[in-house]
Amino acid sequence: MTHQEEQKFLNELEKKLWAAADKRRIADVARETGLSRVTETLLYKETSQKVDLNTIEKICLLFGFGIGDFLELQISNKSKENHPLSENK
DSSP states (O other): OOOHHHHHHHHHHHEEEEEETOOOOHHHHHHHHHHHHHHHHHHHHTOSOOOOOOHHHHHHHHTTTTTTTTOOOOOOOOHHHHHTTTOOO
């Protein structure tokens, strides 16, 4: 995943996370997920550089949505050309 793709993913995660939060405070989310308040603050302020799978899992469980709500497979042209099932070979 490129840095640009990672940033796009983080932005989508953050938007969906806080839309689902329904006015919950950062401290409440941190307490309910067991994640650090620093992690929650970075997500809330959209300044997080990365998010690990454990964090995503805890947030998904808390707010009741799935990983598919955040992840989208985007295949570049270069990846398509190099794929073993590509018709271009």
